[in-house]
Amino acid sequence: MAKNLQAIRGMNDILPDASPRWAALEAAVREVLGSYGYAEIRFPIVESTELFRRSIGEVTDIVEKEMYTFADRNGDSLTLRPEGTACCVRACLEHGLLHNQQQRLWYAGPMFRHERPQKGRYRQFHQIGAEAFGIDGPDIDAEMICMTARFWQRLGLGDVRLQLNSLGSAAARAAYRERLVAYFEAHADALDEDSRRRLASNPLRILDSKNPAMAPLLAEAPLLIEHLDAASQVHFERLRELLDAAGIAYELNPRLVRGLDYYSRTVFEWVTDRLGAQGTVCAGGRYDGLVELLGGRPTPGVGFAMGIERLLGLLEADAEPAAAGAPQAYLVTVGAAAELAGLVLAESLRDALPGLRLQVNGGGGQFKNQLKRADRCGATWALILGDQEVADGSIGVKALREDEEQIRLPRAHLTEWLRARLPARSGSTA
Ligand code: ATP
Numbered sequence: 342m343a344k345n346l347q348a349i350r351g352m353n354d355i356l357p358d359a360s361p362r363w364a365a366l367e368a369a370v371r372e373v374l375g376s377y378g379y380a381e382i383r384f385p386i387v388e389s390t391e392l393f394r395r396s397i398g399e400v401t402d403i404v405e406k407e408m409y410t411f412a413d414r415n416g417d418s419l420t421l422r423p424e425g426t427a428c429c430v431r432a433c434l435e436h437g438l439l440h441n442q443q444q445r446l447w448y449a450g451p452m453f454r455h456e457r458p459q460k461g462r463y464r465q466f467h468q469i470g471a472e473a474f475g476i477d478g479p480d481i482d483a484e485m486i487c488m489t490a491r492f493w494q495r496l497g498l499g500d501v502r503l504q505l506n507s508l509g510s511a512a513a514r515a516a517y518r519e520r521l522v523a524y525f526e527a528h529a530d531a532l533d534e535d536s537r538r539r540l541a542s543n544p545l546r547i548l549d550s551k552n553p554a555m556a557p558l559l560a561e562a563p564l565l566i567e568h569l570d571a572a573s574q575v576h577f578e579r580l581r582e583l584l585d586a587a588g589i590a591y592e593l594n595p596r597l598v599r600g601l602d603y604y605s606r607t608v609f610e611w612v613t614d615r616l617g618a619q620g621t622v623c624a625g626g627r628y629d630g631l632v633e634l635l636g637g638r639p640t641p642g643v644g645f646a647m648g649i650e651r652l653l654g655l656l657e658a659d660a661e662p663a664a665a666g667a668p669q670a671y672l673v674t675v676g677a678a679a680e681l682a683g684l685v686l687a688e689s690l691r692d693a694l695p696g697l698r699l700q701v702n703g704g705g706g707q708f709k710n711q712l713k714r715a716d717r718c719g720a721t722w723a724l725i726l727g728d729q730e731v732a733d734g735s736i737g738v739k740a741l742r743e744d745e746e747q748i749r750l751p752r753a754h755l756t757e758w759l760r761a762r763l764p765a766r767s768g769s770t771a
């Protein structure tokens with residue numbers, strides 16, 4: 342027997358009853374991004390593997406074990422994008438968007454990581470992210486954080502907290518790395534297996550360990566924030582001053598290191614306690630070395646990405662269901678002549694009332710069954726076209742949500758009749 346075809350594990354369908362919530366969230370975020378002057382950029386879902394190896398770093402979780410990498414038919418190594426920043430930088434460089442200019446950009450779409458699927462962690466998930474290029478001061482870091490705070494306000498999320506840290510300059514980080522390795526080597530027997538592996542490759546990531554047995558060791562580890570270079574320290578202090586002025590509360594988290602190699606100076610995460618271990622809904626920071634690393638002129642950059650599934654998971658608990666966009670009118674047509682006149686009528690209504698949501702009965706059927714479908718789809722009115730209406734140029738209108746007599750109108754009056762009853766936007770003529 343043939344096996345039923347199913348979606349790939351960790352990759353979700355978004356069904357019609359859920360999609361209005363997605364659309365509402367995306368619309369709210371898009372509006373806020375626009376209000377700060379960010380422009381949308383779209384780039385492909387597949388890129389050359391080399392792009393992610395070089396930018397994210399060879400010894401990160403993503404590159405080591407999470408990428409969907411495959412050989413194209415001609416043997417090129419391609420990867421489904423696991424994140425957007427590297428793609429965004431690649432696109433900007435390719436199209437000369439960073440030549441002596443600032444850019445404020447945003448993107449949205451699916452990302453792919455081969456992780457163990459669980460609530461809030463999927464193999465295809467969705468991010469909205471923003472990047473700003475060419476601005477090296479803490480003012481833009483503060484703007485990014487204010488903008489994310491405004492998202493939560495718009496979405497009605499009260500309980501996400503901001504965590505903040507600075508990773509300093511590359512040189513400061515290299516010096517700190519030596520100090521940290523020496524500390525961990527002196528306590529080698531307290532390291533778990535993951536950490537022992539990371540000691541040689543990516544020791545800063547050990548600080549990110551979620552293993553409770555490691556907690557006492559980590560609590561005593563030297564802190565990067567205490568070994569910052571002077572310029573990074575000034576940058577960080579000014580950022581804190583700006584956030585204080587904007588009334589944005591934060592917690593300093595000296596163990597916040599982020600999983601990617603390309604960050605420098607400011608890093609931040611918005612976290613919640615309501616999603617278990619998958620508690621980070623938005624993460625970002627400054628990446629001043631990345632553009633140069635990918636072949637461009639040295640250009641400062643800062644950005645963030647937020648996980649849509651996790652945000653929706655948070656919103657689900659409190660919000661009432663979003664309006665599903667049910668049709669306002671359902672056109673019932675009985676008989677071949679009515680079907681033909683119905684098609685013409687429906688197209689002319691859509692011409693005259695561009696916002697009207699009109700569903701036309703499909704596949705014929707008895708009058709009674711068509712009315713049932715009209716009711717089930719949630720429409721406000723059934724528009725009824727039978728032989729008699731075709732013959733005398735009229736249309737029947739039956740209110741489905743209220744107990745009212747069915748009425749009959751000259752078909753030529755239907756547009757005005759509907760326009761008078763629709764919300765302003767859908768009643769306008771193009
Ligand atoms: P985590 O520590 O949870 O693995 P991360 O540091 O790998 O997160 P980023 O690369 O910073 O995540 O991505 C930014 C945001 O995208 C995360 O804060 C999260 O909200 C979301 N995200 C990341 N990976 C997944 C995933 N596999 N499924 C759903 N959302 C994700």
Ligand code: MG
Nearest residue numbers: 402454456600
């Ligand atoms: Mg991860």
